[in-house]
Amino acid sequence: MLFDDSDIKIFNDEEQTVSNDEVSVIAEMQKHRTNGNTLKAKQLGKHLAEIFIDEPTLLSDLEAEVGEIKRDDDDMYQIKVLLIFTAEYCINHHLTATVLSNTATNAMYDTISKKSAEFYDRLDDAAEYSFYYLAVRKAVEISKNIGISFAMLCGEKEDAYYTNLGQRLFEVAEHEITKIIDSFGFEK
DSSP states (O other): OOOOOTTOOOOOOOOOOOOHHHHHHHHHHHHHHHTTHHHHHHHHHHHHHHHHHOHHHHHHHHHHHHOOOOOOHHHHHHHHHHHHHHHHHHHHHHOOSHHHHHHHHHHHHHHHHHHOHHHHHHHHTOOHHHHHHHHHHTOSSHHHHHHHHHHHHTTOTTOHHHHHHHHHHHHHHHHHHHHHHHHTOOOO
16 A cells, blocks of 8 residues: 655754844843833833822822813813823833833733723723824814814813813923833933
């Protein structure tokens, strides 16, 4: 009886090579771990989350910058979503090393999920980010477009108060979050 060996596969024992890209990523991760940047990124994410979770202090600090804020629960939810989006935007803009921006962002969301699970669950199911991403992608008059998106998400599309509030919140948060990121002293 003859055997048909056409379906027999022969495997090579060749070693798989690691691409230059993979080596670069590993080297970058190691560099940031050794110089303390990875730990700083985790601390940054946790710190930002704790700011957003502490609603009374957050409101007080915001009102000192933008004036009185309506305290409706839905509006507060939208304010926090905008601030968290702004934090992620700033993190990605200022921490250009992907390993650091991902670490900070993940730490921020992990902290929010642990300390404010109900808010996190609502945020996790939300589509608001899409509107803010579109506003940023236009790359022209970003804060104005953010304000328009904020007003629409608050159900107040034509209301100047909400448009101005969203714009102002983004501008103030972007400035403050950038200062916070800088204060962590990330190594280049």
